Amino acid sequence: MIDLSFLTEEEQETILSVLQRDAELKKSEEQRVQKLHQSLSNRDQLKYLTGDWFYETKQLRHQDRIHGSDIILASMRHTTQKPLTILELSQILPEESSFVGSDNKDVFVPPLLCGLLQENNTDRYQNQDPYDTFKDIQSTTKQRKNPFNSELCAHQALEEDHTLEQTEDALPSFDCSISYASNLRQDASLESQDASKNGAVSTGSSDSFADTDGPEGRQTNSSAPRGILKPLLSSSFTDTLVADLEVQNPVIVDPSNDTWTDRRQVRFNSMVSQGSVERQKGKELGEHSLLDFDSSAPSEMEDNGLNNYDLVGLGETSAGTQRPVLNQSQEDAQDDDVSCKNEAKLWGQEAGRHRVLGDVSERWHAKCRSPAGSSLVSTEQDPGYDDSPTSIMAALKRLSTRMTASRSLEDLTSQPSEERTKYGSGKQMNQSLDDVSSLSPSASYSKQLKASVSVPVLQLDETDSDSTFDASLGRRRYTGSSTSNISLSSGMASMSSVSGSISSIFHADFGNVEVQGNIQFAMNYIQKLGEFHIFVVHCRDLAVADTKKHRSDPYVKCYLLPDKSKLGKRKTTVKKKTLNPNYSEILRFKIFKELLRTHNLNVSVWHNDVFGRNTFLGEVDLDLSEWDFSNTQINEYTLKARVSAQTPAVSPSRQVDGRGQMRVALRFLPQTSHSSRTSRMETGEVQIWVKDCKSLPSVRGVIIDPFVKCTVLPDTSRKSRQKTRVVKRTANPMFNHTMVYDGFRAEDLREACVEITVWDHDRLNSHFIGGLRLGLGTGQSYGVDVPWMDSTTAEAHLWQRMLQSDGEWVEDVLPLRIFLMAMAMSK
């Protein structure tokens, strides 16, 4: 609906008469088309002659049953008399869509326009005399219906009973933006007046973005075109255009709508095409940054011959322009240099932009080898951080001092951990640096990949001070076989921040210790205290962790999974120099018995390294739902190797149901490139329609505020990340949010993976609940082994269906699972 009150009576009449002529033309066209449908059977021919070719394209963008003239008519009606609902309008006007002949009922109809799609109207109005329209406009007194239920509409676009709200200014403008198939809500808030603005907004926003609440939310600029709007900011458009839009955008984007921000579609191609495989490799490695927000522990960086250690970067968070600082000293893998540099830059920028903090929230330890840059971790929080250390050593020194000072920043780990202290000294850092430099730059990446063994089961949301990253992040050994890590001071200082950079999916490399031995412990639940006790007796026949010194200094650690964040870990003391340590210690967890039953007990043994680079020596996982608590005997368990990073050792049932499920639809539209007319790239777009989730667990123990984030791997840049709005207080949120990523060629889809993650929003940080990785699950991307191409059968099946569906939506309900994120996603 457009506000046409500025028109004089005379003008309105003039326009009406024009519209009248148009209606006549439309009518005769309609008749012609009807005849054609009857006489011609050739589908293609029909498409030509009926004009369907046009309407089909149009409906991708606009709600195709609304012609401009309809809008104006409606607006006039509105101006002259009582507000006319679209429903009424549909009843007034001839159903022009008849000759549109669109078979596509899948077009999402904004609730506002639902009325128009009523099937039963179609027949009714086919023969309606267009002249009636005008009479009707004068005299109609249609009954008002109830405000529609936008939620219903979202799913049942064609159902009846949807009407618009009938308030003066509530009538949504039929500004073109409406026509964008969008998420429910927004349609309401389109503003006609700012047609151009809206347009700009829509385009600027690229695709999906969280919509506002319901039709009531007639906020400005809330239209969330379902990703159909290719960002005019896309690189293919002319500069001027881009400039224009960009100019418009800032004005338009409603600051309150902070979901606007990272909604740019990924330029997937650019990511890919820029690099050779090697670069890709580098990138991946790069992605293994040590992101562990929690841990104040230093994150280590690997020296893969990547020389770009942006120590400082650590400091320069705000600028987001972290440049590799260390360029020389280390050995070089010349060829990697460039790629690393770029990677580092990328990460650096990302890191800079990540305001970690609060973001620490996503506390999942990304333990990975971090390739240079990223760990740069934004030490944003670290005040007064130097900008550019003149020398590495100097930087390290500064960092080390800061590290201790900035402990508090490090998120939320309240308890200092042993490891952290160990890293505290600058001396160590220097040492590590030295070590690094001695490493051969040619350490292969693949080795590294292998070396980084399974990650300790997601240490997500670790709010407790257990930073222990312990091994988690970054304690890697400087062994010859694995690439070394440099403990970046930055990493250490970083804490809390996530270097935007990402990815570290892997846990730190623990060295190549083959797990052996067993552990004896007993379990008991003390009803009176409400505590769960684990009496750790001893371990026998442990592996040697420190091969140089032929010793291990083991300790035992326990987690209750999956809610590690809430409960944290418990550790025994360290028994030095023994492979058969005796503990006789009790580890306690305060937890309700019922809650306990939904957890897994993870008992792991670690070698405590002097430098805090603890080595994993084995673990045991017990599903407490199947545990007989009356069994308080001491039991012996054989230590197992690390479970794969992908899923925690959870019972199958838990695995499926424990994290909830998501209904998601996908489609790939090939060759919808929106590049400039002069050069058409044959790329398509992937559309991901996040519909809803069910049975999300309460990771925090209280009702959750879920939201969904999405990125397309291997692109882990900020641009790739999109997210929905937060739905408060529900374990069964409905998002109905579509995200679009363009720039894909069909072959890219075989190498990419859409990582969708569900989070529980908390004031300070978000907690990972579960996610999906939609891809082919081949384990490889562009020829490189990657951990995130690990789609389950169901996930891969859905992806496959999308590839084969030729632009049609494919949908499935998939169980969410836990995994280490391929990148550190900040909010």
Place this chain on the structure above:
Amino acid sequence: MSDGDYDYLIKFLALGDSGVGKTSFLYQYTDGKFNSKFITTVGIDFREKRVVYKSRDADGSSGRGQKIHMQLWDTAGQERFRSLTTAFFRDAMGFLLLFDLTNEQSFLNVRNWMSQLQIHAYCENPDIVLCGNKCDLSDQRAVREEEARELAEKYGVPYFETSAANGDNVNQAVDVLLDLIMKRMERCVDKSWIPDGTVRTNGPLHSDLSENSEGNKCAC
């Protein structure tokens, strides 16, 4: 005129700053006449015309002709009608973007019009023909041809220097646009299907659609 006796209904829309000559341009095209009085268009208007389109085969010989009924929307250039006119963008299959060769501002605004189109049109890359109108007023010219051509090339659109007053290039511009649409249509539907039609008799008065001068090859 709207007797349904045609093969295709094609809708175009003329847009551009106020006073560049959209109404005159269309009037010249449909009626072959020119009225120098300036009457600003109230919001929106349209004209119709029946033409015959002959597609060119690959070998250059003229193909069958199809009857096209053209609905040519004429939009008001004035700012105050902007919200109204943009609502009609979605309905048009092709656009004639006009500016005034004697008015530099109108040329500078072409950029804005282009973005408006990209936002509101039925797709992101609609067929557009850029026309620098009033080329007959050579002594008042304020925009150089090279500049305009450059801009047109940047956008990848054909450019014509037209005159609604004396008819220069008016037909050509519209013909080119029509050709673009027909070609696009073919691409959209089925590349192999060729309209099945013998050359029909030219029903309406004007069948002035000759082989287009641009010589566009079929892009299929």
